[in-house]
Every structure is written in C-alpha cells, then in structure tokens.
Amino acid sequence: MKVVINADACTGQGRCFGIAPELFDFDDLGNGVVKGDGVVPPELEEKARLAEANCPEHAISIEA
Amino acid sequence: MTIKPPVEDFATDWDHTDPQWVANPYPIWDELREKCPVAHTNRYGGGWFPTTYELVSAVANDTDNFTSRTVVIGNGRPGEDAPPAPIGVAPPISSDPPFHHIARRLILPAFSPGVVNNIEPFVREYCNKLLDNMEGKDVVNGGSDYAQYIPVAVIRQMLGFPEKDEDLFRHFVHVVLEGIDEPDLEKRIAQFEPIQAYFENQINEHIENPRDDLTSYLLNAEIAGGKLQPEHIFGTMILVLVAGIDTTWSGIASSLYHLATNPHDLERLVNEPELMPLAIEEFLRFYSPVTMARLVKDDFDFNGCPMKKDDWLLLGFPAANRDPKAFEDADKFIIDRKINRHVAFGLGIHRCAGSNLARMEMRVAIEEFIKRYPKFTLAAGDADSVTWSQGQVRGARNLPLTITK
Numbered sequence: 463m464k465v466v467i468n469a470d471a472c473t474g475q476g477r478c479f480g481i482a483p484e485l486f487d488f489d490d491l492g493n494g495v496v497k498g499d500g501v502v503p504p505e506l507e508e509k510a511r512l513a514e515a516n517c518p519e520h521a522i523s524i525e526a
Numbered sequence: 527m528t529i530k531p532p533v534e535d536f537a538t539d540w541d542h543t544d545p546q547w548v549a550n551p552y553p554i555w556d557e558l559r560e561k562c563p564v565a566h567t568n569r570y571g572g573g574w575f576p577t578t579y580e581l582v583s584a585v586a587n588d589t590d591n592f593t594s595r596t597v598v599i600g601n602g603r604p605g606e607d608a609p610p611a612p613i614g615v616a617p618p619i620s621s622d623p624p625f626h627h628i629a630r631r632l633i634l635p636a637f638s639p640g641v642v643n644n645i646e647p648f649v650r651e652y653c654n655k656l657l658d659n660m661e662g663k664d665v666v667n668g669g670s671d672y673a674q675y676i677p678v679a680v681i682r683q684m685l686g687f688p689e690k691d692e693d694l695f696r697h698f699v700h701v702v703l704e705g706i707d708e709p710d711l712e713k714r715i716a717q718f719e720p721i722q723a724y725f726e727n728q729i730n731e732h733i734e735n736p737r738d739d740l741t742s743y744l745l746n747a748e749i750a751g752g753k754l755q756p757e758h759i760f761g762t763m764i765l766v767l768v769a770g771i772d773t774t775w776s777g778i779a780s781s782l783y784h785l786a787t788n789p790h791d792l793e794r795l796v797n798e799p800e801l802m803p804l805a806i807e808e809f810l811r812f813y814s815p816v817t818m819a820r821l822v823k824d825d826f827d828f829n830g831c832p833m834k835k836d837d838w839l840l841l842g843f844p845a846a847n848r849d850p851k852a853f854e855d856a857d858k859f860i861i862d863r864k865i866n867r868h869v870a871f872g873l874g875i876h877r878c879a880g881s882n883l884a885r886m887e888m889r890v891a892i893e894e895f896i897k898r899y900p901k902f903t904l905a906a907g908d909a910d911s912v913t914w915s916q917g918q919v920r921g922a923r924n925l926p927l928t929i930t931k
Contacts, residue, residue, distance in 0.1 A: 473877040476639065476885070480803060491634040492882060515865045516807075518873055 463502040464525045465510050467494050471521035478522055482509035494521070530569070540567045540575050542599070542817065542840060548916045552857070555845040564831050570599050573838030574822075574831055577845045579852035579869070581829060585820065585841055586873040591828070592820035592839055593622050594876060598918060599819045599838050616765035617758060619876065626875060628749055633762060633879055636684075636743050642882045645684065649887055652679050653894040665905045668786070668895075668925035673779035676891050677771045680883070685763065686739025687728050698724065702767050725763060729756075740766070766880075773815050774884045776921020778891045780813035781806075783912060783922040784859065785896070786904045791861045796900045799893070805861050806889050811868035812859045814844035817918040818872060843869045844920065901930040 465485055467478070474492040478485070484506055487495050502510045502524075514522045533544040536554050541547065547554055558565045559577040567573050576582055585592055596603070597619055618629035635641070656675055660666045675696075682695045698721045705717050728741060736742045744759045754762075785792040795805055818841040822833045833839075847868045850856040854865075871878035878884065905911065905926035913924040 473874060474634065474881075475871065475877060476882055477807075479639070480885075488639050490638060491631065492638040512864060516867055518867050518869050518871075519877075 463507050463510060464500045465496055465502055465513065466500060466523050466525060467496055468521045468523065469493070471519045473519050473521075475518050477516045477518070478513040481516060482506065482513045485510055486513065537562055537565050538567070539569065540565045540573075540840075541569050542575075542918065543916050548914055548920075551844070551920070552848055555842070555848060556857070559845070559849060564829055566831070570601055570838055571603065571836070572834065573599065573840060574828070574833060575840040575842060575845075576829070577842060577849075579846040579849040582842060582846035582869065583873055585828075585839055586869070586876070589623055589626075589875065591823055591826055591833075593823050594620055594626075595622070595821055596620065597818050597820070599840060603821065603836055616761045616768070618879075619765055619769060623875070629758075629762075630875070630879065632747050632749065632754075636740050637879050637883055639882045642886050645680065645883075646886055646890060648683055649676065649680060649890045650894060652676065653891050654898075657894060657898045664929055666899075666927050666929060668782040668927050669775075669779045669923050670925075672895065673782065673891065673922075673925075674775045676778060676887055677774040680774075680887060681766055681770050684740045685728070685766070686732065686737060686741050694724070699767055699771055702764060703772055722760065725760060729759065769878070770880050770883070772915065772919045772921070774880075774887050776815035776915060776919055777809065777813070777884060777888045779922040779925055780815065780920075781809040781888060781892055782895060782927070783904075783925055784809065784813065785892075786902055786925070786927050788859070789901075789903070791859070792896065792901070794861055795892075796896050801862055802889055802893065804863060804866075806885060806892075807866045807868060808859060808861055808863050809888065809892075810870035810885075811847045811853070811863075811866055813921070814847050814868070814870040815919050815921050816870070816872070816878070817842050817844060817920070818876070819918065840918075841872075843872060899927075899929050902927045903930060904928070 472493045476492065478494045479488050485497055485502060487497050489495050510524060514524050530541065533539050533541050533546065537558055555577050563576060563578045563581060565575040565577065576585060618626045618633065621629050653676060656672050660671050678696050678699055679692065682692060687695055701717050701721060705714055729745065732741045732745055744754060744762060747754055785795065795801055820839040820841055822835055822837040822839060824835050826833055846852065847870060848856050852867070871881040905928045911924060911926055912922055915921050915923050
C-alpha cells in the first residue's frame with residue numbers, strides 16, 4: 463500500500479498529518495506532504511485509509 | 527435596527543437572522559434539504575441558500591461563477607467605490623483569483639502548523655489564568671468568563687501588540703465585530719478611526735523594532751519584489767480580527783455547551799483524553815460556527831435555479847455538515863466518529879487560513895477546562911438561559927455552567 467497526495471487538490475485542511483503523522487507531514491504553507499516514498503507499513507494501513515476518508519478535498523489516494 | 531417580518535416559509539423567504547433560525551437552525555435546514563434543496567429569498571436584495579453537502583462543495587469550488595468580493599450578507603452590495611474586485615477590503619478572504627493566490631501564499635506561513643505549535647504553551651497558560659480567575663465560583667460562564675477571551679489574547683499575542691493593551695484591544699475587537707453590521711457608512715468610518723490610529727502606531731513601532739510576530743511578518747512580506755501597500759497590511763490585520771475571534775470563541779463555547787448537556791460525552795472525554803482529536807472534529811462538524819457568503823458574478827443557472835448577477839449565495843458549511851447523504855447518522859453527535867469529512871473550515875482555495883490555529887485553541891481550551899472541571903452541567907438545568915449568536919457565525923454566547931464535584 464502506498465499513499466499519494468494530489469498537490470493540486472490539497473488546500474491544507476490538515477486532516478492527514480493530524481490523523482497519521484507517521485505518513486504525512488506539512489510544508490511551509492501548511493499543505494500536506496507524503497513522508498518518504500509513501501509506502502505504508504501494514505500496521506499503519508488503517509490510519510492511511512482514515513486519512514484518505516477524512517480529506518475534505520479528496521486529495522489523498524491509496525495505491526495498492 | 528430595523529424590524530423584519532418573521533419568516534413563514536424558509537424555502538422562499540429565508541433569513542439567517544430570523545429568531546427561529548438563530549435558536550435552532552438544524553430542523554429548518556433538514557426540511558429544506560429534503561424539499562428544495564436550494565432555498566430562495568427576496569430579502570437582502572435577493573439570495574440563494576443551498577443546503578446539501580454536494581451543492582455547498584460545488585459553490586465553494588466554483589470561483590468562476592461566484593465572487594468573494596464580499597463574504598458577509600448585508601442589505602447593500604459593495605458599490606463602485608469598493609476596492610477593486612480581485613483584491614477586496616480584506617485580502618485574501620475577499621479576493622478572487624488570480625490575486626487571491628498571491629495574497630494567500632503570503633499569509634499561510636504565518637498560520638502554519640509549525641507556528642501554531644509554538645504558540646500552544648501561551649494558550650495553555652492563558653486558559654489556566656482564566657480558570658484561576660473563575661476559581662471558587664459555583665456557577666461560571668463558559669462564554670463570557672472563558673471562551674470569548676481566548677482568541678482575543680491569541681490574536682493580540684500573534685500580532686505582537688502589548689499585553690498591557692489587552693482591554694483596549696478587546697474593546698477594538700468588539701467595535702470591529704459589531705461594526706461590520708453598522709449600516710451607516712460614516713458612523714462606521716468614525717468608529718474605525720481610533721482603531722486605525724492604534725494599529726498605525728503599532729505598525730510604526732514594529733518598523734522601529736522588528737520582531738518575530740505577525741505584524742513584522744506582514745511588514746517584511748513582499749509581492750513581486752515590493753513591500754505590501756499599507757491598506758493591504760491593515761486589511762489583513764482586520765481580517766485576522768474578524769475571522770479569528772468570534773469564530774473560535776463560538777467553537778469553544780459550543781463544545782462546552784455540548785459537554786454540559788451530554789454528561790456521558792464529558793465523562794468519556796475526561797477518562798479517555800486520547801479521544802480529543804476525534805472529538806474536536808465532531809465538535810467542528812456538529813456545531814460548525816461559520817457560514818460564508820458569495821455574490822453571483824453574472825446571470826447563470828445553478829442546479830435549476832435562475833441566479834442573477836449580484837444575488838447573494840449563503841454558503842452554509844454548517845448545513846452541509848448535517849447532510850445525511852454525506853454523514854452516517856448526521857443528526858447524532860458521535861464523539862469518536864472516525865470518518866468525518868466535514869467542511870467546517872470551508873473548501874477549496876478559501877479554506878480557512880487559521881484552521882490549524884482554531885483547532886489548537888479549541889483543543890487546549892477544552893482540555894484545560896475539563897481538567898479543572900471534570901463535572902459540570904447547564905446552570906439550574908435551564909436550557910433557555912443559553913443564547914446563540916445571530917448571523918453568519920453561530921456559537922453559544924451566554925453559557926452559565928454549574929460546577930459539580
């Protein structure tokens with residue numbers, strides 16, 4: 463599993479790095495960024511799904 | 527104040543200042559969502575009110591057909607003498623693309639999660655100071671003794687204005703928040719004069735002694751290699767006051783109202799502090815404080831509604847957040863709701879720039895309150911004594927709470 467942020471859709475709602483700080487960080491503008499290569503370890507898969515499901519801008523996607 | 531006829535049919539004659547709406551808007555919105563879902567009014571010179579999550583999202587993301595030239599509904603429209611449309615009086619909230627992007631990029635770093643984390647200890651200390659002042663009382667006011675003070679102190683601190691001016695600053699905030707409803711332009715300008723003078727003094731003082739705060743940040747900021755126009759700096763400061771104070775105050779007070787009236791949720795939050803992040807998002811969804819407005823740019827058809835140029839569009843994020851199509855059990859407050867794609871901070875390019883700050887203030891204010899007072903209820907169990915603010919910012923105002931042991 464891998465998480466991806468669509469930077470064009472992200473407006474900095476801050477839900478992803480609030481829910482899963484292990485997977486997401488923020489930049490100077492407060493927009494979400496994926497940490498590292500975005501590969502999700504099995505124990506964080508639930509958090510990755512929640513980050514995706516809570517983004518009001520639908521900016522997060524999960525790739526198998 | 528003009529006396530307006532009461533609303534009989536919200537589908538064709540809505541008014542967001544009607545006492546029925548102010549007291550409890552949710553049943554009204556539920557009904558409209560079922561039968562319209564876009565309500566109309568001839569009040570305020572004509573306006574529309576979409577009530578579904580889907581349509582609210584569509585409007586928020588459509589900056590081609592809806593302008594942010596003004597975001598607060600009034601009887602007039604900004605006339606020909608208003609600041610140029612793409613910039614507006616208080617950039618970037620009142621700006622449209624392409625200028626919006628520039629003004630927004632400029633202020634976002636000042637409200638980023640990193641900056642917000644740095645100010646958290648100040649907020650915690652300040653909340654405890656307020657709680658100390660309330661010590662020994664059996665009945666405290668969650669609104670006027672507590673919630674209302676917190677964002678004022680935070681904004682003063684962020685702007686880098688002196689702590690000794692706290693009372694004066696609070697008075698200015700009051701004038702600004704009340705003043706946006708003052709219909710007489712000359713009166714409004716007269717009220718603003720001492721505020722402008724005070725802000726100018728502070729700005730000059732910051733020019734002489736630059737430091738690490740929002741005022742110095744704005745003074746140093748550049749657009750296309752040039753410093754900001756003084757009107758832009760003052761406008762942004764006023765925006766921070768208007769947007770950052772009664773909104774967060776409402777968020778805190780409404781959350782305390784919920785906990786006072788739902789002892790099981792209070793008990794869970796006290797015993798399971800790890801629920802706090804989920805609880806904050808649910809407070810934001812269920813008691814969303816902020817409704818925005820847009821103006822229709824040109825005649826066009828929206829979801830079958832014949833919108834005319836300069837019609838108002840009431841952008842009801844709180845109504846969207848109660849849409850059963852978007853949320854399971856939308857009408858129930860679920861303190862550990864895990865899937866909660868709420869739009870309390872808006873959507874798209876105008877997403878609330880202060881959302882990280884507001885979240886932190888709400889979290890710290892509630893954490894400290896329930897730490898000090900793990901048990902409280904509405905005073906005398908009398909729900910009628912609770913009042914709610916009128917207009918586009920909704921929150922509990924008078925909130926007498928009985929502290930129980």
